Amino acid sequence: MVQHTKTGVALVGSGSAHLPIAVTNDDLSQVVETSDEWIATRTGIRQRYIATQQESLVSLATSAGTAALEMSNTQPTDVDLIILATSTPDDLFGSAAQVQANLGASHAVAFDLTAACSGFLFALVTAAQYMRTGVYKTVLVIGADVLSRWTDWSDRRTCVLFGDGAGAVVLKASDRDRLLGFDLRSDGTLNGCLNLPYQADSQALTSDKTVQKGTYQPVTMNGKEVYRFAVKRVPEIIEKALFHAGLSTDGIDWLLLHQANQRILDAVAERLNVPKDRVISNMGRHGNTSAASIPLALDEAVRDGRIKAGDVIASSGFGAGLSWGAAIFEWG
Known part of the structure; x- marks a missing residue:
């Protein structure tokens, strides 16, 4: 592995995905007992975007990553590392490698990082440690989630809160550390305060053994x-x-x-x-x-x-x- 002399971190580009379908508070009032006033007063939310059937976690993350690379004038083949912060991957084995392939970032290693709403910040700090050791000089950090997949749309306590989206930043090695x-x-x-839990469903494997084949709950x-x-x-x-x-x-x-x-x-x-x-x-x-x-x-405020x-x-x-x-x- 080549060691690079510049070990500071600079944030040089941002990007985000643009989803076409917005769900307003009035839309939700047709689904659960709520109103625009009730939601906006308690949360500040007026609408949220949801992914279409044609969109995926990978497609949203790819769009955000592409926009960030373009802003920073970075070629995909110059990226050394991609960290995808997500709790809603298309594949439980990981979605970052698919994003890497879609971007054409053929020289990058890619992996998922799961820390839910803290995920992007944890990924940003993780990326910086690779760069500060001089191992990587160009890193793409993406935060993306498709929470509409795992929202109980009959629960007005949670369904009014969540939306889908993706954002990304490009980090480059620098003489001066901006982190x-x-x-x-x-x-x-405090884990029980916020969960997207797995629920097992026992199924007989043999006459005296069972396996737990369940799925994740909202x-x-x-x-x-x-x-x-x-x-x-x-x-x-x-x-x-x-x-x-x-x-x-x-x-x-x-x-x-x-x-x-x-x-x-x-x-x-x-x-x-x-x-x-x-x-x-x-x-x-x-x-x-x-x-x-x-x-x-961040991307909206930069642009x-x-x-x-x-x-x-x-x-x-x-x-x-x-x-x-x-x-x-x-x-x-």
Whole structure:
């Protein structure tokens, strides 16, 4: 393996997939007992996008990756590593290699990373470690999920929250490290608060032996517990990441959180004393897209000119596991 001399990390391109089908709150009011006002007041969500029959996790991830490579003027054959953060792969054996093939990134190694709504941030930090050791110099990190597959559309507590999406960033080796600080955490004692569980179904194999051939069940969530967890833990871990970066909240340009619930974003921003106009949110249009939410919101803000080269971003992902993390990085 060739060692490269540049061991800093620069985030140089972003991309996202564009889904054609939006499901509005009014649409959901025809499915469950709810209303646009009820959903928007409690979550900030007005609509969410869902994948069509022709789309897949791989196709969405490929679209996002292609857009990120194009923005960064990177040829697919220059990519050394692809990390696909997803909890909803097309294939339980992994979907990253299919994305690698679709992109034509023939020199890249590719693997899936599963950490649900924390997945993109965990993948970003993982990618940086390969680069800081000098092993890889160009990495594509993709966050993608198709939660519509695993949503109970008769459960109004969860079906109003989730949408499908994909976002990606390109990382390149640099003389100056733009990943300024990070911190990652997990607490498995809270695992039962948010799950997409496997449920076994016993079937006779022989006269005295059985096998467990079940399937995965729709998403379940204890919304109150997840809210309390996020409002407490996310500001703490952002402050720890800022400490590692040698910064305070006054030194950041943007707060970019996993898009779980607008009330969580507002509460975290208030605790950190970050003005609302420095909080990036696309919650109203996309809902909770799990691992896709951070890179999707990032890409929109880069493309519409809000985020500019040199801007410092404090980002945090949080969710199933329960897991949470924060990263402070400079864009461009």
